[in-house]
Amino acid sequence: MATHDEDGTPPALAPFARDTAEHLDRLVARARPAPDFAAMLARARELDPAAVPADAVARAGVLPPVVPLAPGHGRGDAGALAPFTTALKAELDGKLAERRLASIPPAPVPGRRRLGVVFGVVAALAAAVLLAVVGPDLVAERAGERGTAAALDGAGGRHGEARFGGTTEVHTDGAAERAADRNDMSQETVTNVPQDMPKTTRESAPEDMSRGTSPTVDVPDETRPRKALAKDGPRRRKSQEDAAPGLSLEDEAQQLWQKGELAAAERKFREILALPGAGARAELAYGDLFALTRQLRGGDGQAAAWREYLGRFPAGRFADDARAGLCRRSPADARAACWQDYLEHHPTGAHRKQADAALAGGETP
Amino acid sequence: MGSLLQLLRPGSAPSASEAEDREAELLHRARGGDIEAWSRLYQEHFDRVFRHLAYLTGDTAAAEDLVQETFARAFVGLAQFEGRGAFAGWLRGIAVNIVRKHWRSRYRGDQAMDRLEVVSAQSSVGTDADPEGAHLRQRRAEVLLAVLDTLPAQLREAFVLCDLQDMPAPQAAAELGISPGNLRVRATRARARIRSELVRLGWLTEDSADKERDHGDA
Numbered sequence: 001m002a003t004h005d006e007d008g009t010p011p012a013l014a015p016f017a018r019d020t021a022e023h024l025d026r027l028v029a030r031a032r033p034a035p036d037f038a039a040m041l042a043r044a045r046e047l048d049p050a051a052v053p054a055d056a057v058a059r060a061g062v063l064p065p066v067v068p069l070a071p072g073h074g075r076g077d078a079g080a081l082a083p084f085t086t087a088l089k090a091e092l093d094g095k096l097a098e099r100r101l102a103s104i105p106p107a108p109v110p111g112r113r114r115l116g117v118v119f120g121v122v123a124a125l126a127a128a129v130l131l132a133v134v135g136p137d138l139v140a141e142r143a144g145e146r147g148t149a150a151a152l153d154g155a156g157g158r159h160g161e162a163r164f165g166g167t168t169e170v171h172t173d174g175a176a177e178r179a180a181d182r183n184d185m186s187q188e189t190v191t192n193v194p195q196d197m198p199k200t201t202r203e204s205a206p207e208d209m210s211r212g213t214s215p216t217v218d219v220p221d222e223t224r225p226r227k228a229l230a231k232d233g234p235r236r237r238k239s240q241e242d243a244a245p246g247l248s249l250e251d252e253a254q255q256l257w258q259k260g261e262l263a264a265a266e267r268k269f270r271e272i273l274a275l276p277g278a279g280a281r282a283e284l285a286y287g288d289l290f291a292l293t294r295q296l297r298g299g300d301g302q303a304a305a306w307r308e309y310l311g312r313f314p315a316g317r318f319a320d321d322a323r324a325g326l327c328r329r330s331p332a333d334a335r336a337a338c339w340q341d342y343l344e345h346h347p348t349g350a351h352r353k354q355a356d357a358a359l360a361g362g363e364t365p
Numbered sequence: 366m367g368s369l370l371q372l373l374r375p376g377s378a379p380s381a382s383e384a385e386d387r388e389a390e391l392l393h394r395a396r397g398g399d400i401e402a403w404s405r406l407y408q409e410h411f412d413r414v415f416r417h418l419a420y421l422t423g424d425t426a427a428a429e430d431l432v433q434e435t436f437a438r439a440f441v442g443l444a445q446f447e448g449r450g451a452f453a454g455w456l457r458g459i460a461v462n463i464v465r466k467h468w469r470s471r472y473r474g475d476q477a478m479d480r481l482e483v484v485s486a487q488s489s490v491g492t493d494a495d496p497e498g499a500h501l502r503q504r505r506a507e508v509l510l511a512v513l514d515t516l517p518a519q520l521r522e523a524f525v526l527c528d529l530q531d532m533p534a535p536q537a538a539a540e541l542g543i544s545p546g547n548l549r550v551r552a553t554r555a556r557a558r559i560r561s562e563l564v565r566l567g568w569l570t571e572d573s574a575d576k577e578r579d580h581g582d583a
Binding site for chain 2: 008009010012013015016017019020021022023024025027028031033035036037039040043044046047048051052060353
């Protein structure tokens with residue numbers, strides 16, 4: 001009788017199979033290639049031009065390798081998180097009320113009530129810890145869904161965040177970075193609660209890739225998520241009274257954009273660019289301007305925004321994509337030099353394969 | 366405390382059916398020409414397809430090229446996906462076909478054998494080596510990959526799916542487009558070929574091979 005399953009790996013081969021699988025897993029983990037949707041789509045068009053219209057390739061060409069979340073993405077997640085966020089909010093609201101009452105001299109409390117207070121403090125600590133753990137992810141998720149600059153304004157300068165075409169994705173790679181995020185969240189526990197997370201149903205930012213083709217779940221304005229007061233970095237350290245009224249420039253720009261007032265939205269974003277010391281906010285505003293200028297003035301307008309951005313942030317978070325985008329748009333006789341320049345700036349850039357291919361003469365359209 | 370208990374209560378994670386529904390929606394939109402939906406599918410499946418290709422080729426650089434080709438071909442052939450199976454499985458099936466072409470284009474039997482001899486010679490069996498040592502594990506992996514490189518494609522892919530990826534036979538058979546019985550035959554032949562090569566190269570003894578053959582025949 002066989003000592004092993006006839007269909008399974010024989011014992012003598014098992015160590016080889018196990019070691020090989022582990023070896024391959026290590027290689028895979030080490031390789032971690034960056035997805036390049038634009039290059040893939042260009043290849044698809046080569047295979048079947050009828051299946052992939054040229055304009056689709058052109059539109060994808062301006063997308064970054066990390067594509068924005070599709071409308072509807074995360075709805076299930078948000079729904080699943082609703083009980084958590086609602087309960088957490090209630091918990092934190094309760095603690096906030098307690099803190100507001102803290103200046104009133106406490107009346108003597110019987111032992112049982114004191115015990116309740118102790119439980120309350122424990123609950124508050126647990127909630128704070130929970131928020132520190134899930135908070136950054138909630139904010140990242142929400143930002144991805146809503147695609148608003150202000151959603152991550154306070155964290156706008158963090159490395160690893162990328163926004164494209166009116167949407168934002170956050171990659172918190174390093175442990176230290178994540179820890180920093182958690183510290184931020186825990187220090188600003190109350191005002192950073194993404195209160196309206198469960199209500200989010202669609203990306204609010206216009207996204208030219210999806211126009212006319214994506215069935216989106218539209219919701220009335222009044223049901224759209226309002227920004228938490230804490231979103232605006234400079235404001236969130238002020239008192240609640242100071243921060244309450246008014247919208248941030250990002251809010252206003254997004255609202256104008258949603259209403260279709262593109263030129264006015266652009267002016268608002270440019271106001272952000274003009275703010276003194278608006279480094280991270282300005283970068284994020286450029287992220288929106290890339291898509292907005294394309295809607296307003298087409299590819300040339302977008303390329304102008306890329307150039308403007310690179311002039312101001314030559315090593316910024318969007319520099320890789322902006323340079324690659326300019327190379328794709330550059331005249332044929334200047335393209336090789338452009339890609340060469342790209343490789344010099346971004347030797348390990350996300351578009352290096354396309355750059356290599358272009359320089360080798362096998363460029364995709 | 367009640368709300369905290371509610372916070373910690375399990376069971377609110379998105380269900381598998383929700384994920385399937387979302388993917389079905391994305392597929393529906395992608396079929397309608399929605400590039401953004403396709404980009405989302407691409408992003409979600411990229412890592413898994415890449416890993417699958419790395420296993421099939423044993424070469425992450427090749428896998429990096431082939432993963433793009435896989436998605437490009439899937440994109441232009443999306444209308445052929447009938448949705449009866451999992452989209453991930455359909456993608457892996459395309460990946461297998463791409464790898465077969467890749468093997469056909471680069472496979473040179475004599476070169477693979479030469480490479481096997483070199484790898485095996487560099488990787489001394491080392492009777493006094495720590496059997497669980499990292500060095501030995503690395504050598505075993507290199508030798509098996511080199512042996513796999515010498516196998517015909519249909520045996521190699523059967524072994525990779527069944528023995529390296531531990532894929533259930535029905536799933537592996539479906540992805541290779543063959544019957545489970547056929548898969549079993551191929552996997553058995555692959556194991557026999559590998560074992561015999563490892564014996565020839567001194568990595569296994571005849572005894573262990575005979576013993577296993579006896580077990581297998583019993």
